[in-house]
Amino acid sequence: MSEIDVRLVDVVKRFGDSNAVDHITLDVNDGEFFSLLGPSGCGKTTTLRMIGGFEQPTSGLIELQGQDVTWLPSYKRNVNTVFQSYALFPHLTIEENVAFGLRRKGVKDAEVKSRVTDMLRLVELPGFEKRKPNQISGGQAQRVALARALINRPAVLLLDEPLGALDLKLRKQMQVELKRIQREVGITFIYVTHDQEEAMTMSDRIAVMNRGKYEQLGDPESLYERPQTRFVASFLGVSNLLAGTVDGTADGYALIKLADDTRLRVPVALVDGNAQIEVGIRPEKVRMNTPTDAIPAAANQLEGTVTDVAYVGVSTQYIVDSKSGIPMTVYEQNIERTTTGSLYRQGDAVRLSWLPEHTFVVGGAPAATPAG
């Protein structure tokens, strides 16, 4: 048994004259919860459909557990799919829907019965056997779709935005449940979503896709803390990006000169020899200070004016127009709010600060193009 369950090698899918999937190469490990995350139309579904066998790649290779399945029809693949629309068979009962795969494989009647019962218990739908798909709710249909796929004990389960149709509360609940089920059955999940929070909370690894390629692949933490492209930085959470040129080093930090001559410090390793970079910092890592507050010497500083304040319960979100002309988003936890009562208001002059270690760097360009 191989460690790698699904392998895509240089896979391309062409529709008309554009590449829906554009040279993707990736490995999904056995038992992993792997997500394809990206905006609408970036090729997530197409990628999944090629793994499922509903679509043949224009070029490239697809392997399942070490076997080349590129041209194998879907019904011969040891893979099952939970469709975005659930695609439950409307003419069959829940029980018959769930049993469909086992029956096609010729599993004995008694075993089918007991496995269906077990499976419906796993997805917490016992007693729903005799209902038809139009007699259950959206969340229940989603669980039936999951049960119908899982019961076959596939090597890999493909899920295409399975929670897309559910309301927020149910979605959160189902996320937890899906994760629990995945741990219990230990099957590899390939999960498609355009919801970054969903991908972050559930996945072992995420491929962040854009225009038919993935821009970065990694675990949620490294994607969030160290995004490597502008797209990843802004698609996964909110980022403040400050463009500047590298202007010498000091104390193991590279100095980055912004448009207004402000200098920021960034760990040298992140600059990676580039001359033009964008310094990124997450809103929750930026501190708000009054212009007179003492600030640690090593911290980066940026002066600005508050232009917008939004109270969102756990935190307050500020937009601060920095002197360098770039609007900065800052989240401040509302820990001290009731005690101090002192809030920044629109129009207040503030000084933003953050530690160089909290920054990340995207969009490196080696040669400085002279500004004209």
Added chain:
Amino acid sequence: MTAPSLPVRRGPTGPSLRQRIGKATPYLLLAPGILWLLVFFILPTFQMFLTSVSTGSLDNGFKLTWSGAAYVTSLTKFGTQFENSLIYGGTATLLTFAIGFPVAYTIAFRGGRWKNFLLFIVIAPFFTSFLIRTISWKVLLLDNGPVLSFLRDVLHIIPADASVIGTPIAVIAGITYNFLPFMILPLYVALEKIDPRLIEAANDLYASRWGAFRRVTIPLALPGIFAGSILTFIPALGDYVNAILLGSPQTQMIGNVIQSRFLLLGDYPVAAALSFILMAAILVAVSIYARALGTEQLTG
């Protein structure tokens, strides 16, 4: 849970006029249809029933005698014609299904942007009269017509004295042709509604192409199959035009008998009795059929 609703003004005495009209709306909408059925179907049917249990002649008038003689005559004398109706109508229905299903399937799943055009072609024959079309078939099927000439003189696969006009084959061919759109359209409607993702889901769950077709496509097309075969079979049973134009005295169907009893012989009681027997037979056949398809759907 509670959707915001517009405030409803209530009079002190209960539901407003508007609410009352709202509740009555379904019945108001049904009323014209019910009235229509009552005047043009139920009353004539009742009248027909009375005729079928009357005795007399066109010249001396008919009297309501509650006699069953017309039914006895109907059931004993026209066995051949009933049999012909059943065989021709049944065969034609099977043929329209065999020809129509692939057509409807192709239009529904492979039609793409040609769908509407292809559907137009299916119903295009309706733009000419039923009679003209059937007479054209006669021309086609004549001994020296194009079909037989081709088979006899070019392909040499039928004997020199082969003839089709006047045989059941011609009648069945005519019925099949004339009722084909009634089979294709309901089938198309049912097939077109099938979500292709259901077929993919079946493939995903280890059903081969044929397996998915049998387990998903066919069961979901059943309402269309039912509607199409009923719409074909029932009028085909009572048809007499094809038998007159393409058949011979030996290929008479029950419709021909009813037609001649009513219009030529003036034997209203027997004609009415035959109509009733035909109606009863159709009702029985349809309910058996519906039941068969229904249980098939449950166990499929």
